[in-house]
Amino acid sequence: MSQIQLNAFFDFCRVKVMKQSYDQEKKLVTMTINPDKRYDPVCHHCQQRGAKIHSYHERMVRDLNCFDAQTVLWIGYRTVKCTTCGNTVEELDFVDPGKRITKRLAQYLLFLCKVMTSKEITKLSSLGLENRQSHS
Secondary structure (H helix, E strand, C coil), X not given: CCCCCCHHHCCCCCEEEEEEEEECCCCEEEEEXXXXXXXXXXXXXXXXXXXXXXXXXXXXXXXXXXXXXXXXXXXXXXXXXXXXCEEEEECCCCCCCCCCECHHHHHHHHXXXXXXXXXXXXXXXXXXXXXXXXXX
């Protein structure tokens, strides 16, 4: 495992990079990202700040590759009790609720769809089902 600092590539709002690793053999960057407790959660429906925290969850999300390495983000997120919307997921500016890829990866793939076939994009991005990674 390498000790390269990758935080500059992951300058997301209202979250903190807690752990990062780079496995040279697997060509895999793994990062653990949790909500920054200095900020109140924001409802992703109505953008109301200060919603109360209902529960904590974690999910795996793919991001753009770092050079030639796949990038996997383990994101801790909160379900909040919004006074307007009820229980909902907090707003994270880099990934939509329930999605398994970041917004910037989705934009990149959309761009590639204009110039490549789906098969070529799958090979380039390593997003096929056979490439799923487990959390270690």
